[in-house]
Amino acid sequence: MKPYPHYCWIAPILTVIFLVGCNQKGEVPVTGLIDQSGTDSTVRPQDDFFNYANQSWIKKTEIPPSQFAWGAFMTIRDQALNNLRTILDSLTNAKDLGKNTAGQRVADLYSSIMDSTMIESKGLSSLKEDMDHINAIKDVPGLLDEVARENTEGINVLFDMSVGPDDKNSLKNMVQFNQGGMGLPTKDYYFKQDSSIKKVRDAYLTYIAKIFSITGATPTEASQKAAQVLDAETALAKVSRDPVALRDPITNYHKLSVGQCNALTPGMDWTDFLGKLCIKTDSVLIGQPAFFTGMAKALTSVPLGAWKSYLILHVFYNYASVLDHEVVDASFVFTQAITGLKQQRPRWKRATTLVDRYLGDDLGQMYVNNYFPPQAKMRIQQLVDNMQAT
Numbered sequence: 001m002k003p004y005p006h007y008c009w010i011a012p013i014l015t016v017i018f019l020v021g022c023n024q025k026g027e028v029p030v031t032g033l034i035d036q037s038g039t040d041s042t043v044r045p046q047d048d049f050f051n052y053a054n055q056s057w058i059k060k061t062e063i064p065p066s067q068f069a070w071g072a073f074m075t076i077r078d079q080a081l082n083n084l085r086t087i088l089d090s091l092t093n094a095k096d097l098g099k100n101t102a103g104q105r106v107a108d109l110y111s112s113i114m115d116s117t118m119i120e121s122k123g124l125s126s127l128k129e130d131m132d133h134i135n136a137i138k139d140v141p142g143l144l145d146e147v148a149r150e151n152t153e154g155i156n157v158l159f160d161m162s163v164g165p166d167d168k169n170s171l172k173n174m175v176q177f178n179q180g181g182m183g184l185p186t187k188d189y190y191f192k193q194d195s196s197i198k199k200v201r202d203a204y205l206t207y208i209a210k211i212f213s214i215t216g217a218t219p220t221e222a223s224q225k226a227a228q229v230l231d232a233e234t235a236l237a238k239v240s241r242d243p244v245a246l247r248d249p250i251t252n253y254h255k256l257s258v259g260q261c262n263a264l265t266p267g268m269d270w271t272d273f274l275g276k277l278c279i280k281t282d283s284v285l286i287g288q289p290a291f292f293t294g295m296a297k298a299l300t301s302v303p304l305g306a307w308k309s310y311l312i313l314h315v316f317y318n319y320a321s322v323l324d325h326e327v328v329d330a331s332f333v334f335t336q337a338i339t340g341l342k343q344q345r346p347r348w349k350r351a352t353t354l355v356d357r358y359l360g361d362d363l364g365q366m367y368v369n370n371y372f373p374p375q376a377k378m379r380i381q382q383l384v385d386n387m388q389a390t
Helices: 011-021 049-060 072-092 102-114 116-122 125-135 140-152 195-214 219-238 258-264 270-276 289-301 304-322 325-339 347-358 360-371 374-389
Strands: 159-166 169-179 255-257 283-286
Touching: 072 102, 072 347, 072 360, 102 116, 102 347, 102 360, 125 140, 125 304, 140 270, 140 289, 140 304, 159 289, 169 289, 195 219, 195 304, 195 325, 219 289, 219 304, 255 258, 258 270, 258 283, 258 289, 304 325, 304 347, 347 360
Parallel strands: 169 283
Antiparallel strands: 159 169, 255 283
């Protein structure tokens, strides 16, 4: 792993945004907007501009043990997290925030994630309903019903689902479906045999087995279920595109009617499926049609028990950061195998990140009120206008 250098063209922009955005009085500094402390004057810029701009910074910079990379973006995000923590701490200490207000919602979520004593006492009881639903699955239609239910709770399994602007008409939002459902980073991790990838794959199997042992499975049962999950995900990986193929916006754009989706995935009724998602539409965007055809076949070729193990694992995967220490620690060990992190992020950072993810609009409004006054917005607008003009 290497620190990310603060490239000369990024650093001034980010520094301006950071200095202006974090100045509560809206005063815009007129000097020091370009940090030149990382440059190396012994290198001629015309010979090696990268090292001229970054070499001193790289030599003196160490990646923090709780980060897998470091650079200007991470520095600014870290400061933003500190600012958010200030807001969240003030809210949790407030006496009367009012019912169903943004402040009350944010404070309740943050407090519940920070309450480790309560989380440890609950153990896995908060997942009982999810586990009961999965254990009750008897056939593929029941499996798809559970996939729909989990998607309504924000758990993307089998594939990724989202709502966003149509790439060919940004004025219109569309329901979008893309390949997904894998616990490893890319499809290569399921097939390549080089030592570094095999090490990650083995760590994944160990992680899955650990999760099932936490649920009460014997070591033999846990290993069997881990193998089942890997088999199910490998079936998805086989029909997935690699990262390079996913970069082409043209070949990853397909607007299909609901009827066309039904033809694409025999055995999957999209009218029924979208209805269970509470979505009313006559067309959707399908990023990779071949993936969904292959996924539909895998639902019958891979044993149902393997898919049930898969769903249980992904429920834990989704909620890992807010469960008891056994689950959190197991997830971190697996994360270490992929990223090389040396230590877990402190609880307040994990809690703040989750509040920002789930209640970002509420928390963002408070952040703007505290750290981004009108003068700052004017300065940034001027900066962007100047860039566009140039």
